[in-house]
Amino acid sequence: MTLAFGALGSAPFPPELQEHLAGLDGPVRRDDERQATVSDTVLDLVGVTLSFGGVVALTEIDLSVRRGEILAIIGPNGAGKSSIINVISGVYQPDRGQVRLSGRFYAQVPTQQLARLGVARTFQNLALFKGLSVLDNVVIGRAHKTQSSFIEQIVGLGRARTEQTDARSRALDVLDFLHLSHVGDRLAGTLPYGLQKRVELARALVAEPDILLLDEPMAGMTATEKNEMVGFVRAARDRFGTTVVLIEHDIGVVMGLSDRVAVLDYGRKIADGTPDEVQRDQRVIDAYLGVAPENEDGEGI
Amino acid sequence: MSTITYDLPAYRFPARWATPLTWLAIAYLGVPLLGSDYLFEAILLPFLALSLAGLGLNILTGYAGQVSLGSAAFMAVGAFAAFNFNLRIDGLPLIVSMVLAGLAAAGIGLVFGLPSLRLKGFYLAVSTLAAQFFVQWALTKFSWFSNDSASGVIDAPQLSVSGFAFEGPVGRYYFALTVVCVLTLLAYRLVNSQTGRNFIAVRENETAARIIGVPVLKTKLLAFAASSFVIGIAGVLWAFAYLRTVEPAGFNLDRSFQILFIVIIGGLASIRGAFFGAALIVVFPLVLSRLGSFLLGDIFNSGVLDMSQRIVLGALIILFLILEPDGLVALWDRIRKRIGTATVRS
Structure with a gap:
């Protein structure tokens, strides 16, 4: 896990995450978080683990989303991208870990309150x-x-x-x-x-959300439609100041649109940084192109 | 400012309201002039009561997507509640006892709607059967409901509103028609409001509805309550205006299915659908019996009629589900469109 964060470089951690990583817990951490909420993150996932029966979908996911940024979550099929969106919107309850929304921590986000908490989402399969x-x-x-x-x-x-x-x-x-x-x-x-x-x-936009979760907004679109959609997402962010978290398969689209990219593989976050950083990350390249022999410690499998 | 207030009604009024107003004029002015007692007693009164029941069920099943097989039970609750309110509270105006009866039906509907918070589709339909059997059992078992009448069959009270008595078939027709019109207007307003959109959202995608902030549980229960209210009042009309007697046996499972068929044949999620469906369900047996005796003579007795009715109706429902899932309303709209384009072309 710590290895994964080595790739992060420029992304400053909010204090609560650093403390979480250091294995601190209890009320002391909570007090510090109150300070941290003043900072510019609007959404945090802390140590989120999710499994369905024996199948692990997400392992110890830590993720912070800053106000007004466009964060893309990418990864191969079955990496757990949609699971993250479903955890944030309360459709799934994580086994461990918490989600922080508008300054409060939730073990399961109350779905019926979601809109009032300033979160709107779209669905991978139209809803x-x-x-x-x-x-x-x-x-x-x-x-x-x-x-x-x-x-x-x-x-x-x-x-x-x-x-x-x-x-x-x-x-x-x-x-x-x-x-x-x-x-x-x-x-x-x-x-x-x-x-x-x-x-x-x-x-989703008419609700005037602070955070917009887009689950594969461009899946199945033609190139023209994708370009239009990219334009709309960016315009929405610029006009309403909405924070956008989006999942996308098309790497080209992601690199052009997002301010920051988090990469998932087998339910773990393997990279998190600007599009340029992520593109150069060896682990990301491995995840997308596949690499068998070097991976002796079995990490990520 | 004055020009705006002047312009709007004059400009908008006819387009949207022309058709309903025409129908109202026919129903209020035309029909009583032409109709015979037979028309009122055998066709129009059951048509109005069943239309209203269909309208009520359509709110629940058509708009909110919750299947119910307990409609007749809610009709029974309405009829018996109105009878008892009328009987036991002296000087209670008929309208008030009808509204109370509607509220009683809404309350029972709410209770039997609780399973909908956990159950869906087929399972929910089966659980609403509980309402059907329980209500019928309770009304037969406790003779208090029918004022300890030996036969369990009781005469309905006179229909009179603030001194004016609606007597005879035509009077009862006017009474029923007015009640149906008022409730139809209310139902129309309801389904076109935010609550109506919430109903449809819950029907189409519960998860998506919850995520955008639709209070799903409240919406479902409200659909049950509003639907049962309307069906309860339909029960009052059925007993007080049409049959002139109140008995539990008339509100059996067959009636529940009949109302469900009205909604399916007429058109789900449509206000007009209930009226189309009820018209077909009421008129169809009469036409069939006339046609049968005309073509086959004496062989076509009541036994054959009953059987052929069921067979043809069953076939009709299957045909509708396959060929016109949106019901008579969709068929009607298409025909009208065809005629419209044909006249434009010629």
Whole structure:
């Protein structure tokens, strides 16, 4: 594990991580963390281990995400990339380790609170509401902001009305921002795949999240669509100041888009740094190209 | 400012409301002029009650995606609750006892909706069967519910609202029609609100719904409660306006299935679907019996009718599931579109 962090170089650790690595625990560490939260990390994974039955998906993952950066998580198939996103969004509960979100530590992130904690995500396999129009799919992204009861909504006055108009106008803005206005009235299920991916991004963005988790946002897209998507993700970060954590297979896309790259292999983080650093990292090259004879200690297998 | 407030209603009003308003005009003004007593008693009153029940089930099954086989039980709760409120609280206006009956049905619906927090699809449908059998058992077992009447069959009270009595088939038709219209409007508002979108989100992808902040558990229970409320009131109409008697036997599993078929044939997740489906379910047996006796004469007795009804209805449902999963509503819209383009072309 320590070996992996040797590659990190420039990335400054927040104190809580260094202490975690040093094996400190207990309330002393907690107090220091309160100070650390003032620093610029918005999301931390500390020693996250996850397994399904006997299959280990993640081993002792430590990861810090700084405010406003685009962090890409890459790795071969089955390396545990999606598992990380699912742990952060509370879909999976890790066996050990914690996730820090908006200053609090969670053993399992409460999924139903996720939107209120400022996290929005998209799914690897589309999770749009196909029976709703594109506009409604985006409007419903404001669900966590709804305060009015269903009776107020039936009557349609006061608070319910304000919420409705607000959600609608924000949704229209986001559709406009992502160049989706022309399909606003269509049922989401009838759109081509690339556009559906974009609608999912719109639904996540309308919630105005601090952290945006994108699970393979460009999977299955053509080169043109990928380029568009890269543009949209970067524009979203620049416009809303959103922190982006994304998973992607296409190395070319990742290197161009992200500020920092974390590389997973067999559930372990083997590298974490700027795209340039990661590209030169021998362990990353090994993981992608495969190397058998030298790996005598069995690390990472 | 004044121009805006003036312009908006004048500009928007006709387009969206033209069709429903036409139907309302026909229902309120046209039908009573033309219809015979037979039409009201045998077709329109059961049609209205079943439409409303279908509408209620559609909120739960069509919009929120929770399958229920206990609709008739909630109708029974509504009918018996209204009867008892009316009987035991002196001077309670009929409308109030109907609303209370709806709330009672909503409460029972909420209780039997609790399994939905853990169960899905087929398993949930089976667990709602518990409601069906339990309610029917309780209503038969405890004669208090039917005011200790020996036969378990009781006369429904007079339909009167603030002194005005809705008498005769036409009067009861107006009463039922008004109740159905009001509840349809409320249901329409509900399914087009944020809560309605939450229903659909829960139906389509529960995990995604939870992640974007839809309160999934609350939404499911609300769907059960709102749906049972509407179905409960439909039960009141069925007993008070259509049958004029309240008995548990009328609210059996067959009725639950009938309502489910109405929703499936009419069109899931559509307000109009319930009306289309109910129309078919009510009119179809009558047409079949007329047609049967016309073609086959005496051979086509009530036994044959009953059997052929079931066979044809079963075949119809299979056909619909295969050919038109979105129901009569989708079929209707397509036909209208065809006619529209044809007239434009010619």
